[in-house]
Amino acid sequence: MDKERRKTITNLLRKGGKMLAEPCYKCSGVLIEYNGIISCSNCDDVKDLEKVSITSLIDIKSRLNNLVSRKIEEVAVALEKESDIRKEEELSELLLKYLSILEKMSKNDKNNDTKEES
Numbered sequence: 170m171d172k173e174r175r176k177t178i179t180n181l182l183r184k185g186g187k188m189l190a191e192p193c194y195k196c197s198g199v200l201i202e203y204n205g206i207i208s209c210s211n212c213d214d215v216k217d218l219e220k221v222s223i224t225s226l227i228d229i230k231s232r233l234n235n236l237v238s239r240k241i242e243e244v245a246v247a248l249e250k251e252s253d254i255r256k257e258e259e260l261s262e263l264l265l266k267y268l269s270i271l272e273k274m275s276k277n278d279k280n281n282d283t284k285e286e287s
């Protein structure tokens with residue numbers, strides 16, 4: 170194992186990666202699990218594994234969720250006060266857009282493996 174690879178693996182383990190008990194089926198090397206992805210410390214590119222961060226994806230998603238929820242509230246309040254019908258229409262459209270974002274995000278949470286609707 171070269172120095173660079175060893176360093177990456179040490180890093181992954183420090184960041185919550187796990188060494189698995191079963192060996193790699195290709196080379197019998199040590200398997201590392203990081204963020205739910207299993208990679209061989211010997212024959213896979215562990216550098217790629219380090220780049221993947223599901224934790225941060227979840228983080229972005231929940232932040233986006235919060236942002237959109239907040240926006241929906243803002244638009245709803247504005248819509249309540251609005252008396253100009255044209256502006257109401259704009260606000261309603263905006264509201265629908267935000268709601269569809271939320272809907273899409275919650276759909277992805279529930280069934281990741283179903284096919285995309287078009």
Ligand SMILES: [Zn+2]
Pocket residue numbers: 193194195196197198209210211212213
């Ligand atoms: Zn391997």
